[in-house]
Structure formats: C-alpha cells, structure tokens
Amino acid sequence: MRRPLTFISICLAVVALGTVKSASADDSMMSGTAMPKNHAFLLGSWSCTVNLPAMMGAKASTGRSTLTISASPNMTVHSHVSSPEYVSDSYQGYDMKTKTHWLITADTTGEVASETSKDGVTFMGMSWMNGTSTPVRDVETKISDTKIRDVTSLKMGGKWTMLADATCTKP
Amino acid sequence: MDDAGGRDLHEALMLRSLMVAALACVVACAQPVHAADVAPAAGAAGAPGAAMAPNLTGAMARWRPLIGTWTCAAGTSGGFPVTLTILTAPGNTLQTWVRSPSVSAAGYFGYDDATKAWWSAYTDSLGARFFETSRDGETFTGTMESQQHSMTIRATTTRLSATKFHTLTEERSGAQWVKIADNTCTKS
Numbered sequence: 086m087r088r089p090l091t092f093i094s095i096c097l098a099v100v101a102l103g104t105v106k107s108a109s110a111d112d113s114m115m116s117g118t119a120m121p122k123n124h125a126f127l128l129g130s131w132s133c134t135v136n137l138p139a140m141m142g143a144k145a146s147t148g149r150s151t152l153t154i155s156a157s158p159n160m161t162v163h164s165h166v167s168s169p170e171y172v173s174d175s176y177q178g179y180d181m182k183t184k185t186h187w188l189i190t191a192d193t194t195g196e197v198a199s200e201t202s203k204d205g206v207t208f209m210g211m212s213w214m215n216g217t218s219t220p221v222r223d224v225e226t227k228i229s230d231t232k233i234r235d236v237t238s239l240k241m242g243g244k245w246t247m248l249a250d251a252t253c254t255k256p
Numbered sequence: 257m258d259d260a261g262g263r264d265l266h267e268a269l270m271l272r273s274l275m276v277a278a279l280a281c282v283v284a285c286a287q288p289v290h291a292a293d294v295a296p297a298a299g300a301a302g303a304p305g306a307a308m309a310p311n312l313t314g315a316m317a318r319w320r321p322l323i324g325t326w327t328c329a330a331g332t333s334g335g336f337p338v339t340l341t342i343l344t345a346p347g348n349t350l351q352t353w354v355r356s357p358s359v360s361a362a363g364y365f366g367y368d369d370a371t372k373a374w375w376s377a378y379t380d381s382l383g384a385r386f387f388e389t390s391r392d393g394e395t396f397t398g399t400m401e402s403q404q405h406s407m408t409i410r411a412t413t414t415r416l417s418a419t420k421f422h423t424l425t426e427e428r429s430g431a432q433w434v435k436i437a438d439n440t441c442t443k444s
Contacts, residue, residue: 157360161381165362172345174362176381180403187403189385191377193347193364197387199401213387215368 124162126230127154131253133166138247152253166192179205188223212239231255315367316348318393321418323350328441340441354380409436419443 131152139145150168157163161178173192180187186202188210198221200210208223220240227233234252238245312320326340338356345351349366361380368375374390376398386409388398397410408428415421420442426433 157381158356158358159381161383163360163362163381168346170346172351172364174379176360176379176383178381178383180383183403185403187383189379189383191362191364191379191385193345193349193351193366195364195366195368195375195377195387197377197379197385199385201403215371 126227126255127162127233128156129154129255131233131255133251133253135249135251137249140246140248228252311344312350313348315369316350319350319365325444326441327444328439416440 131154133150133152135148135150137143137146137148148168150166150171153165153167155163155165157176159178161176164175164177166173166175171193173190175188175190177186177188179185184203186205186208188198188200188202188208190196190198194214196212196214198210198212200208200221200223202208206225208225210221211218212221222238222240222245223235224238225233225235232252232254234250236247237249237251238247240246311317322342323344324342326342328338328340338354341353341355343351343353345364347366349364352363352365354361354363359381361378363376363378365374365376367373371389372391374393374396376388376390376396377386378388378400379385382402384400384402386398386400388396388409388411390396395410395412397408400407400409409425410428410433411423411425413421413423420440422438422440424435425437425439427436428434
C-alpha cells in the first residue's frame with residue numbers, strides 16, 4: 086500500500102489548494118461552522134500542475150490533476166482531486182468558536198490527514214498512514230481569482246522538507 | 257462544533273458506519289461474479305469521480321457486488337435516509353460517497369498485500385475522519401476523530417439478502433463495546 090512520495094506530494098498539495106482563503110474573508114458569524122465569505126471563486130473545476138523536487142533517489146517531476154471544488158453541507162467546502170493514478174477527497178470548514186480553519190483528507194492510498202490553521206494560509210497537522218503519523222504543512226496563496234498555489238512540506242528527521250509546489254488555474 | 261459536536265459526531269458515526277457497512281459486507285455479500293454483472297460504467301450522478309477506474313482485481317475482486325447505489329436507513333438516528341454510492345477508484349480501490357441532506361462524506365477502501373489487511377479511510381463535512389483495518393473483511397476496528405472527539409469503534413456487518421445488509425457499529429467504553437448505530441442498506 087505504501088506509495089511513492091510523488092503521490093503524497095500531489096495529494097497534499099492539490100487537496101490543500103481547495104482551502105485557499107479569500108483575502109476578505111468574513112469570520113464574524115455568531116457560532117457554528119462557516120466558510121470565508123468570499124470563497125465563491127474557489128468553486129468549480131481547476132487544472133493543476135504539481136512540481137515535485139528530486140527526493141529520495143527520484144528525479145524532479147511534474148504531475149497533473151483536476152481539482153473540483155464544491156459547496157457541501159455544514160457550511161463546508163468539498164475538494165475532489167482526480168487523476169488516472171490517484172483520487173482523494175477533502176472537506177474544509179471554519180470553527181467559529183475556536184476561530185480555526187480545519188481540513189481533513191482521505192485518499193486512494195489509505196492516507197488520512199488532518200490540518201488546522203488560524204490564518205487560513207498556513208495549515209499544519211498530521212498525516213496518518215499504515216499506523217504511522219507525519220507532521221504536514223501547507224502554505225496556500227491566492228494569486229488571483231483564477232490561480233491558486235500551495236506549497237506542501239513534511240517534517241522528516243526533524244526538518245521540514247518541501248514535497249510539492251502546486252499551482253491550479255481555472256479555465 | 258462544541259455542544260453540537262456530540263450530535264455532529266454521532267451523525268458522522270451514522271454515515272461512516274454506512275460506509276464501513278458497505279465495505280465490511282465483503283464476506284457476507286460477495287457472490288460469484290461475472291463480467292457482465294459488474295460493468296462499472298454508471299458513475300454517481302454529480303459525483304466528481306463519476307468516471308470509474310478499471311475494475312477490481314486480485315483480493316479486491318470479491319467486492320464487485322458492492323459497486324452501485326444503495327439506499328440506507330440509520331436505525332438509531334431516526335431512520336434518516338442516505339444514499340451510498342460505491343465506485344471503483346485508482347490503485348485497485350473502492351471509492352465511497354455518502355449523501356444526506358445534512359452531511360456528505362467520502363471514503364476509500366483497499367487491501368494491503370503486505371499486511372494482508374483491509375483498510376478503510378474516511379472523511380466528512382462534519383470534520384470527522386477515521387482509519388480502520390480488518391483481517392476478515394467483516395469486522396473493522398479503528399479510531400474515529402473529529403476536531404474535539406476521539407473514539408475507538410468497531411463495525412460488524414451481516415448479510416440479510418443479496419441486496420440488503422445490516423451493520424452494527426459499537427464504541428469502545430472501557431472493556432465494553434457499546435452500540436452506537438445500526439444501519440440497513442438496500443441496493444437500488
């Protein structure tokens with residue numbers, strides 16, 4: 086079941102892109118879960134290019150996926166990543182009480198990841214697979230209404246190592 | 257999620273138990289399969305993954321009867337109906353979608369040749385996720401977590417007919433397993 090790191094990279098990077106926060110997000114709702122006010126630009130289908138650095142004997146490479154983002158119940162956003170070799174789903178929400186963004190993911194490799202963020206830009210958490218956990222971090226940037234970017238890193242051997250740099254564009 | 261977190265987690269448990277139910281009925285539900293019986297062309301309407309991957313092979317082939325759409329009622333939550341759709345996915349896995357008016361969920365299921373165990377990964381719009389494993393494909397155990405809760409759960413499935421199965425989901429409470437959900441699913 087163990088997958089190549091490239092798959093991990095594509096997974097985490099592309100999925101996390103579905104969480105990019107609008108610069109003018111409105112977090113002022115009274116209670117419960119809510120998404121940033123101006124997240125509508127995220128909804129729809131995105132074409133993603135994921136640049137993977139050389140790592141662990143593997144050469145640098147580029148992967149491509151389709152990212153589909155839709156509104157889901159409980160004021161959350163659902164992101165679906167699809168490629169011929171890999172599929173994943175994630176949900177993202179905002180906890181009004183703790184003022185924390187959350188992001189959870191499951192995929193075809195059996196990985197489950199959970200991350201949180203206070204600013205909606207830098208997400209940190211853990212990834213679990215085969216009974217082992219690894220710290221994960223995503224830094225997400227909205228470049229424009231039709232371009233978003235995410236840089237994914239894993240903490241291995243006490244150091245953050247960049248796994249992927251993903252950019253998605255909207256047709 | 258706070259106070260509502262209990263309800264949220266409970267509802268999440270209902271949904272995830274449906275997913276485990278579908279996946280855990282491999283032994284109970286699996287029957288001899290012929291290629292004509294399992295044409296995987298019909299994807300879930302509206303589901304992003306409507307284009308299905310190649311059909312299951314090896315150990316996963318026994319799950320083919322599960323592919324399709326199921327209607328389920330969760331017995332301990334007022335019987336709210338949900339739709340469960342199961343598709344093939346890359347990597348010789350199954351992709352599962354659960355939809356109800358208030359929650360959506362997605363999960364994946366596969367077989368690890370190295371450990372000879374079935375695994376199930378799940379996530380939903382309430383912020384819950386789990387990873388479970390099973391040695392026999394009937395009883396799955398693992399940990400389910402939300403933003404505020406964590407619990408050890410077990411799901412056991414019984415086949416009622418070729419198109420109907422029941423699943424009991426329990427939570428570990430000390431040395432005891434306590435029932436928290438039961439579901440019945442019927443294939444459309």
